[in-house]
Amino acid sequence: MSLDAFIMGISFILIHLFANKLIPSKRIHRLKWFSFSGGLAVSYVFVYVLPTLHKEQILVKKYGDYFTMESELYFIGLIGVLIFYGIQKIVRKAQLNNKTKKARTLFWLQIGFFGIYNMLVAYTVISHDVLGIQAIFYGLAVGLHFVAVAHDLWREYADIYDKVGRYVLALGIIAGWILGVLVTLSPLIESIIFAFISGAMILNVLKYELPPDDEAHFITFAIGVISYTTITMSLKFFFQW
Template sequence: MTLLATGICALCLAALHLEARFFAPTLDAPRSPWLSAAGGAAAAYVFVHIFPGLCEGQETLRRTGWAIVSVLDRHVFLIALGGLLVFYGLERTALAARGGRSGPPVSPSQQGVFWLHLVSFALYNFLIGYLLVNRVHPGPVSLFTYFAAMALHMAGNDHALRRHFTDDYRKCGRKVLALAVVCGWACGAVLHVHEAVLALLFAFLAGGVVMNTMKDEIPLDGSGNYPAFAAGAAGYAALLLLL
């Protein structure tokens, strides 16, 4: 039953990428309050649910006795920082190719930028799908909160990628990302890693969620929607505390 439930969640996340374009009129600029609320909810999930879990993951790492643990401290949080830096670098690359946030989508002549983003976000979606099955805290409530937060987060990612790479993303990008989620779930169903590795994977995901959420809420042009973002964050944080 658990595998079936996570499989359904993976298919729903994949369908989100395939069908998100139908919601484009509602989500497009000026910055939609729905996107801001979704970003706030995803950020709340990271700060209220994942980050406290990273403290447990840090203790799990210390108990492994791995050599790297004796060299570095705060390993889990360094991985989270790494996730943030990776996606910050990707965003800067896309903005440079566009000539700024208000510039046109990346041109077909800059395919390298598109493929760099596509491969990176495919691996990111693969990780999201994998962690549907292999979460630090198993159980239906954990699955629901993780799925809901990732669905909201991926809606924002889809919107950002469609804005950067309009035609290329519409033609093949969304299909690759949808497939990546399902492949991640399938891998998670047959391959289980050490709980310390699981903590590191969640740490990287946390850093990525923070960056991919905040990059659209604090742009230099001020197009974020603070009231909607704050409402989404407060509402989802309250839900997580109640469950």
């Protein structure tokens, strides 16, 4: 495991343990923070996740008869969207119906799935051995994404999240970290894992990480999109990411 991946893993763990300490308390600062974070996340989806998913789809064609179309991995990404959207929809419906006990029980299900999500993200980071400047920009985007997800879960049930939930999410990072170090999966399985978490990440970014219209600070959002996209595309051009 590289030093870069080690630092990212530690950072992701600390983010889940102390995410709400990182978010400004004043409303206008908080709105600007989430707008900038959302801008980075959207940029990350379009300049890294989708192109990488396309590249992985091209690579899996060499596995013969199993992949004869040009959309199998996109279908797996769609399954990721479907599963995470369904879980969050069920939890929020229970909350709206004021079924407190049921909603809290289902919230544990949501925490569990995000623990698995974190494990798969951490495994992908370690197994792909992201290095150098690429690790910095990858870690920045994913780290801010984790902060937004953690804050969203905290807002639903702060007591559950603070007492147990954040530790479950942090353990997911550790589990993925260990798997990445000890287990070597085939390139095909790694492509499938990447496709699945890509679908889940795209859903979380576009539906839950972007601030609502009445809470968005568009200029800050645009700065996040333009700055991250410009720097990342420039680095891709010069360093052939």
